[in-house]
Amino acid sequence: MTKKVLITGGAGFIGSHLAKMLLAKEYEVTVMDNLFTGTKTNIYEMLDNHRFTFILHDVTQPFWGQFDLIYNLACPASPIHYQRNPVETIKTSLLGMMNVLELALKTKARVFHTSTSEIYGDPEVHPQPESYWGNVNTIGTRSCYDEGKRAAETLCADYLREYNVDVRMIRIFNTYGPNMHPKDGRVISNFIMQALQNRDLTIYGDGSQTRSFQYVTDLTEAMVAFMDLEKRTMMEFFKSRGMDIPILNVGNPEEFTIKQLAEETLRQIPESKSSIIYQTLPKDDPRRRKPDITLVNDLLGWKPAVPLQEGIKNAIAYFKGTNLRL
Amino acid sequence: MTKKVLITGGAGFIGSHLAKMLLAKEYEVTVMDNLFTGTKTNIYEMLDNHRFTFILHDVTQPFWGQFDLIYNLACPASPIHYQRNPVETIKTSLLGMMNVLELALKTKARVFHTSTSEIYGDPEVHPQPESYWGNVNTIGTRSCYDEGKRAAETLCADYLREYNVDVRMIRIFNTYGPNMHPKDGRVISNFIMQALQNRDLTIYGDGSQTRSFQYVTDLTEAMVAFMDLEKRTMMEFFKSRGMDIPILNVGNPEEFTIKQLAEETLRQIPESKSSIIYQTLPKDDPRRRKPDITLVNDLLGWKPAVPLQEGIKNAIAYFKGTNLRL
Numbered sequence: 001m002t003k004k005v006l007i008t009g010g011a012g013f014i015g016s017h018l019a020k021m022l023l024a025k026e027y028e029v030t031v032m033d034n035l036f037t038g039t040k041t042n043i044y045e046m047l048d049n050h051r052f053t054f055i056l057h058d059v060t061q062p063f064w065g066q067f068d069l070i071y072n073l074a075c076p077a078s079p080i081h082y083q084r085n086p087v088e089t090i091k092t093s094l095l096g097m098m099n100v101l102e103l104a105l106k107t108k109a110r111v112f113h114t115s116t117s118e119i120y121g122d123p124e125v126h127p128q129p130e131s132y133w134g135n136v137n138t139i140g141t142r143s144c145y146d147e148g149k150r151a152a153e154t155l156c157a158d159y160l161r162e163y164n165v166d167v168r169m170i171r172i173f174n175t176y177g178p179n180m181h182p183k184d185g186r187v188i189s190n191f192i193m194q195a196l197q198n199r200d201l202t203i204y205g206d207g208s209q210t211r212s213f214q215y216v217t218d219l220t221e222a223m224v225a226f227m228d229l230e231k232r233t234m235m236e237f238f239k240s241r242g243m244d245i246p247i248l249n250v251g252n253p254e255e256f257t258i259k260q261l262a263e264e265t266l267r268q269i270p271e272s273k274s275s276i277i278y279q280t281l282p283k284d285d286p287r288r289r290k291p292d293i294t295l296v297n298d299l300l301g302w303k304p305a306v307p308l309q310e311g312i313k314n315a316i317a318y319f320k321g322t323n324l325r326l
Numbered sequence: 327m328t329k330k331v332l333i334t335g336g337a338g339f340i341g342s343h344l345a346k347m348l349l350a351k352e353y354e355v356t357v358m359d360n361l362f363t364g365t366k367t368n369i370y371e372m373l374d375n376h377r378f379t380f381i382l383h384d385v386t387q388p389f390w391g392q393f394d395l396i397y398n399l400a401c402p403a404s405p406i407h408y409q410r411n412p413v414e415t416i417k418t419s420l421l422g423m424m425n426v427l428e429l430a431l432k433t434k435a436r437v438f439h440t441s442t443s444e445i446y447g448d449p450e451v452h453p454q455p456e457s458y459w460g461n462v463n464t465i466g467t468r469s470c471y472d473e474g475k476r477a478a479e480t481l482c483a484d485y486l487r488e489y490n491v492d493v494r495m496i497r498i499f500n501t502y503g504p505n506m507h508p509k510d511g512r513v514i515s516n517f518i519m520q521a522l523q524n525r526d527l528t529i530y531g532d533g534s535q536t537r538s539f540q541y542v543t544d545l546t547e548a549m550v551a552f553m554d555l556e557k558r559t560m561m562e563f564f565k566s567r568g569m570d571i572p573i574l575n576v577g578n579p580e581e582f583t584i585k586q587l588a589e590e591t592l593r594q595i596p597e598s599k600s601s602i603i604y605q606t607l608p609k610d611d612p613r614r615r616k617p618d619i620t621l622v623n624d625l626l627g628w629k630p631a632v633p634l635q636e637g638i639k640n641a642i643a644y645f646k647g648t649n650l651r652l
Contacts, residue, residue, distance in 0.1 A: 086484040094420050094477065119464060133463050138445060138476045139483040139571040150464045151420065151477035157465040158412040245465040 002051070004028045006067040006109075008059045008096060009074030011038030013179045014114070014172070018071060018220045023049055025224070030065065034058040036088075037076045042179045059096035060088075064103065069227055071112045072100045075149070079142060080185030086144035093148030094155075101159045101167075110166040112227050113156050117173040117251065117289045118146045127290040130171070130247055157245045166231050170223060173251020173291045177216030177311060178318035187258060188213060188312070191265040192319045198273040201266065205281035207259030212290050214252035215306035215314075222250045225300045237299050251291035252304040264309065268316055328377070330354045332393040332435075334385045334422060335400030337364030339505045340440070340498075344397060344546045349375055351550070356391065360384040362414075363402045368505045385422035386414075390429065395553055397438045398426045401475070405468065406511030412470035419474030420481075427485045427493075436492040438553050439482050443499040443577065443615045444472045453616040456497070456573055483571045492557050496549060499577025499617045503542030503637060504644035513584060514539065514638070517591040518645045524599040527592065531607035533585030538616050540578035541632035541640075548576045551626045563625050577617035578630040590635065594642055 005022055009015045010031030015038065022029050023046060030053040031043055046052045057063055059074040075092045076082040082089040097113065104111045120128045121136030136146045159165040176188040183189070194201045226234075226248065238246050256264075262276050296302050331348055335341045336357030341364065345355050349372060356379040357369055372378045383389055385400040401418045402408040408415040423439065430437045446454045447462030462472045485491040502514040509515070520527045552560075552574065564572050582590075588602050622628045 085488070087481070087488050090477065090480055090484060091424070098417070121459070133447070133461055135459055135461075137459050138479040139573065141487070143480040144484050147473075147477045147480040151416065151473045153464040154416055154469040154473040155413070158416060158470050161467070162411070162413050247465060 002026060002028050003068040004030070004066065005069045005071065006030045006032060006065060007071045007073060008032045008100065009038060011035060011040065011043050011054070012073060013042070013181065014175065014216060014219065015071075015073045016042035016179050017177070017216050018073070018223060019043060019046060019052070021217070021220050021224060023051060027051070029053070030055060030067070032057050032059065032063070033074070037081050037181060059099060060091050062099050066107055067109045069112065070100055070104055070109045071114070071223070071227070072097060073114045075145070077116070077145070078181065078184035078186055079145070080183070081181075082145045083141060086141070090144040090148035093145075093152045097152040097155045101155060101165060104165050105159065105163050110227065111156070111168070112223060113152060113167065113169045115153050115169050115171045115247070116149050117171055117249070117291065118142070119150045119153065119171060120289060121146060122287045123289055126288070127253060127292045128249065129292040130243070130249055130295055153247070160245060167246070168226050168234070169245075169247040170226065170250045171247065172219060173214055173249065173289060174212060175214045175216050175219050175251075177315055179216070180315065182319060182322055187211065187261065188315065189319070191262055192316055195265050195269045195272040195274045196316075196319055200275050200277045201262045203258055203262055203276060203278050206278065207262065208257050210255040210257050210288060211261070212252050212255050213308060213311070214250070214304055215311035218252065218304045218306055219250055222248070222296060222300060222302045225302065241295065248296040248299065249291040249293055250296055250302070251293065253290050253293055254304070254308070255290060256308060264312055268312055328352060328354050329394040330356070330392065331395045331397065332356045332358060332391060333397045333399060334358045334426065335364060337361060337366065337369050337380070338399060339368070339507065340501065340542060340545065341397075341399045342368035342505050343503070343542050344399070344549060345369060345372060345378070347543070347546050347550060349377060353377070355379070356381060356393070358383050358385065358389070359400070363407050363507060385425060386417050388425050392433055393435050395438065396426055396430055396435045397440070397549070397553070398423060399440045401471070403442070403471070404507065404510035404512055405471070406509070407507075408471045409467060412467070416470040416474035419471075419478045423478040423481045427481060427491060430491050431485065431489050436553065437482070437494070438549060439478060439493065439495045441479050441495050441497045441573070442475050443497055443575070443617065444468070445476045445479065445497060446615060447472060448613045449615055452614070453579060453618040454575065455618040456569070456575055456621055479573070486571060493572070494552050494560070495571075495573040496552065496576045497573065498545060499540055499575065499615060500538060501540045501542050501545050503641055505542070506641065508645055508648055513537065513587065514641060515645070517588055518642055521591050521595045521598040521600045522642075522645055526601050526603045527588045529584055529588055529602055529604050532604065533588065534583050536581040536583050536614060537587070538578050538581050539634060539637070540576070540630060541637035544578065544630045544632055545576055548574070548622060548626060548628045551628065560625075567621065574622040574625065575617040575619055576622055576628070577619065579616050579619055580630070580634070581616060582634060590638055594638055
C-alpha cells in the first residue's frame, strides 16, 4: 500500500526537497505549511501531482490526519527570520512538536524530527558527537531557536520513553542548495546574491574562519533512509552504542574558509563585477561547528556525496532563476 | 489598593510559604494548583482568610483573571515526581509558562518565574554565576525538567524583549523546610523520614560530597523583594551589569557534606534508633551546585539568614506533625 507522509514546513527549503524525493519514491505526500518562510514557489512543480496535497495550516494549531510517517520540519531556521518574531519561533518549535507527537501517539505514525546543530550552541568540543550536551545561552537573542529546538528533542525523547512513540531525530548541520530563501541572511545565499547583483562580497573578519556546508539532497537522502528503517533493528543499533534515543548528526564535515567560499562563488559567476571586501566581525557571529558523522555512517552507510563546487553551481542556477529583488 | 496576586503551584512546598508571606503583607492571594504534587494540607490554614482564594486548575489549560502580580511556580520539582510523568512535566513548564505570559501580556500583570539551578545541569563552572550557560543533556531522563525550565526562561526573555512584559526570574537552588513532600526523594526529607521511622540513614558514596541547602523563607523573602522593585530601577541595575534580562540566582552558598547533614539530623532526633549506612553511588546522582549570589546581594541586599541547624529543626517539627506513612 502506498505510504502516506505528512511534511510540516514542507514548503520550505529542506521540506520541498524532501517532498520531491518522497513523491519520486511513490509516497503520498501532504505538505503542511503556514507560508511564513516557506513559499508556494518551492512546491509549485508538485501541485498537479495526484499524490500531492498542500494544506495551509500553522503547526502551532492542532490538526488531525492519518499518516504513516510525519516529518516535522516547521520552524523558521535563519536568524534573520526567527529573530523577527522570537515568541512565534519558540512556539512553533514547542507547540508544533507537541501537536505532531500527540497526533503520532493517537494514530501510531512514525515521527521524524529535524533538530539542528544549533542545539550544540557555541561548542567547546570539536567536532561534535551526538553525546555532546552543547553550550547554549537560555536568555539570549538566538535562544528562541536554540532552546525551542532543544526542548523539542526532549519532548521526542519523552514521548518515546513514556508512550513508545516511534521517533527519530537528525541534528542538521549547515545546509544549502536550491530553494534556499535568497534573503535568509546566511553566508552562501549572501555571497551568491551579492555576486549576481554585482555588489561586493562581504567577509566579516579576515575570512580564515571555517564552516562546513552540506548540500540539501545529501541531507534528504539520510532523512529518508533513516525513516525507512524498521524500528526494532534501529533501536538495537542505538542500544549497542549505549543510547536509548535514536538521534543522528547529519552534515558535511569538510571545512572551507569563508574566503575560499567567496572565491569559489566568484569563480563560478565570471560575469560578476563584484570584489571581496572585509568588515569587522560582528559580536553575534555564527559559531563554528563541524559534525562527527561516525554514527550516521555506521547506521546508514551515509556520507556526503555532493562536492561544494557542484552544489554551489546548482544553487547559483537556482538563484539566477529567482527574482533577485525578491 | 490591595494588590492581587496569583500563585500557580501555590499549594506546593514553596508556593504555600509564598502565599502565607503575601497574605501577611496584606495582598489578595489566589492560589492555582492541580494538586498533583501540591496538597490542600499546605494551604489549609489560609482557606478561611477572606483575602485568599483557591482554584483547582491545571496551568497547562488556559485561564483568565485580573492580577497585578503572577508568580509562576507550577511544576513538579523532584526527580521522583517529575520522572513519573515526563511528558506532563515538560508540558507543565512550557504550556504553563505560555499561558501565564499570554495572560500577563493581555492584563499587564508583572510575572515572576521560578527557574532552577537545574538549568545549569552538571556544571563545569563552580560556583555558578547567572552568566554561566549550563551543561544539560537534551535527551536524558532528567531533561523533561531541565529543558522545560530552560525553554521557560527563553519564553520569559522573549516576551520581555518582544512585548515588554514585566518579567523577573529566579534560579532557585536546593531548598528545604516545612511543607516539603515527605516522599520527594531528596536528601533532607529522606534523612529526616528515615530517622523518624528508625530506618537507617542511607548515604550514597562516602558522604564527602557537598551540597548547599537554602531554607524556604530565605527564598520567599528574596522573591517578594524582587517583585516589589519598580521596573525601571530594576532594569537599570541589570543593564549596569551588562544584562538585558532580569534573572537572579537565589540559594545558600554554604556547603555541607552529606555526612554532616546525616549527623546533624540524628543529633536533632536523639530518640531515633537509626544508624548511618553507606551504599554505592548511583549513576544518576544529583549534581553538585553552589550559587554565586553576588547579583542578588547587590540588588536586594539579600543573603541567607536561617542557619542549617535551625532550618532542620523546623523541618523535623513539620515532618513529626505529618502522617509518616503518607
